[in-house]
Amino acid sequence: GISGKPIFDVAGLDAMVESLRLLESSRHVERVSGIPQVFMDLFGGEDPEAFEDEIMGTPFYKGFFVSDDGSVAGLVVEPGELEGSDAEDAFLADVEAGLAPLRRYGYDVDLVGAMVIGAELKRLSLEESMRFFPVALTVSLVILLALLRSVRAAAMVVLCGASTIVLMLGTVVLSGRPLNVVTSSFPLILWMLCLANCIHLVTRCQFFMGGGCAREDAVTRAVDEVILPCFISAVTTAFGFVSLARSELTPIREFGVLMAVGMVYAFVVNMALGSWLLGMFRVRSPRWVGASDGAHFRRIGAWAMGRPWPVIAAFVGLVLVGVYSLTQVRTEANSLSFLPEDSPVVRSFYKVTKSLTGAQTVEIVVDTPGTWLNPEYWGAIEELRTAIEEMDAVRRVFGPLDYLRKIRQWDQGPDPEAYRLPDSREEAEALVALANDEEDSGFDRLVRADGEQIRMTALLTTADAGDFFELFRRMEEVLARLPAPLSGELTGSAAEAEHITQVLVDSQRKSFSLAFVLVFASMWAGLRSFRLLLVSVVPNIMPILTTFSIMLLLDIPLDAGTVMVASIALGIAVDDTVHILAGYRRHRRAGRANLKA
DSSP states (O other): OEESSOTTSHHHHHHHHHHHHHHHTOTTEEEEEEHHHHHHHHHTTOOHHHHHHHHHSSTTSBTTTBOTTSSOBOEEEEEOOOOHHHHHHHHHHHHHHHTHHHHHHTOEEOOOSHHHHHHHHHHHHHHHHHHHHHHHHHHHHHHHHHHHOOHHHHHHHHHHHHHHHHHHHHHHHHHTOOOOTTGGGHHHHHHHHHHHHHHHHHHHHHHHHHTTOOHHHHHHHHHHHHHHHHHHHHHHHHHHHHGGGGOSOHHHHHHHHHHHHHHHHHHHHHHHHHHHHHHHTTOOOOTTHHHHTTHHHHHHHHHHHTSHHHHHHHHHHHHHHHHHHHHHOOBOOOGGGGSOTTOHHHHHHHHHHHHTOOSEEEEEEEEOSSOTTOHHHHHHHHHHHHHHHTSTTEEEEEOHHHHHHHHHHHHHOSOGGGOSOOSSHHHHHHHHHHHHTSSSOSGGGTBOTTSSEEEEEEEESOOOHHHHHHHHHHHHHHHHTOOTTOEEEEESHHHHHHHHHHHHHHHHHHHHHHHHHHHHHHHHHHHOOHHHHHHHHHHHHHHHHHHHHHHHHTTOOBOTTGGGHHHHHHHHHHHHHHHHHHHHHHHHHTTOOTTTO
16 A cells, blocks of 8 residues: 555656566566556556546546545555465565665555565564563573472473473474464473473482482482373373374464474483483482472362362363353454554554455356356346445455456547446457457456456455455355356455364364374373273363363454464373373382372
């Protein structure tokens, strides 16, 4: 969107033409359309007054290349084939460079589009990760010092976590895959997760030293005791992330793979490097460990075992509420919702969609047996266009009949009265033949080569997939009313956004189902007890279902970020359960009674 100064001034048009030339020279740009392109193609860059009459004299350019009041101009930059995010970044850089003459002249330039939003999301994600990582590190250190009561022990845990992050960053570099809006958060999440196994190792070592064991013996006993539950925990968490590979969304798949590999690295680093650092750092046991290890939690456990039925009833109630919430959580595929309301990208989007045109499209594909130039079809096609154009959030509908009107006006002279459909099929065919003599007639993008299918574009002023559902329902109702032999279907970027909404739901179901099978299969393989497996189901599922209850209560939607919650949470929730059940099995094998164990 170009605004802020008169768009038909000679100097302003010169700045637009200069930008047009710069943009067209980019190898990443396929086509540039808009005010300057029309000015050069039809008027040779001369006679601005006649050019203004051409632009404002008919509805042809309005709602797309120019606003209704002529205060905002539109410039459409279409990319060529872009492979990878580097090419997209290069395209956006060329666009910014090409728009420099407009900004130098004093125009306000607003960029909109999926690629612009994606680049902003990626930038903010990286910035937020870099901003929050020091906070997470500081909070982790404070908690570690409070729990371990040992600077050496805390330093050992931090060093293991840092080593895991460095290994993963090296793996990302070697893979050649850039971080995206989702994977950019992996260092922060992996940091928090990789501390768990190391903490288990350190606390057990401290416990044994507090009981009188020498340091080397304490390290050996700690490793022997925690290696199996830590392995099961790492594998189940990794499987929770691996399950995301079933998603149709590439960023989510890549995040799942990265985190799964990271959990494997974390286990190896914690067991190998961690056990060595315990001896190297000469980690000591705090005085309180031997006397009060887990005392508060044992009291909670004793209280729960003394009141089994109320506890069971409470948990069953939470599970039922969670199951209900799972079916009621709303989905959302509005990428703007991830950005701050005062973001320049968000402001530009709403400014352009309010004053100029839509930024999302629905393509209405209509089959026209025989040829679209049959005048008997035009009435139904016009009724379809009018009905859709009157819908909320639809800025304009553009199709080949609009272009046919314009060709007729160009052929008969500048009189706006000539902007209408031809009087006969023969006249229409002659006009199309005249237009096709040009190198880029425009019809090739709107009409199939055999003339038996046309494309109409509805420009939408919303980016919320929730609005698309109602729009598509109403559009499909209008399409269903097309008289035979006409028929139609919907495609386009808005249709893709609606599809993404469905994908989010399917991804949640598929990934959680796979995670459920893989996680509990791993637990059974590690614990070798079907009874212990059954015991683990409720405490692992309940936190996830409770999360959905909270999402419903706080109106948090299921989107590209929260869709990963269930699978990841299941893998993480297993950690404590595995260690509790492994400890229970160990005590039972040592001969302790059931309740005592």
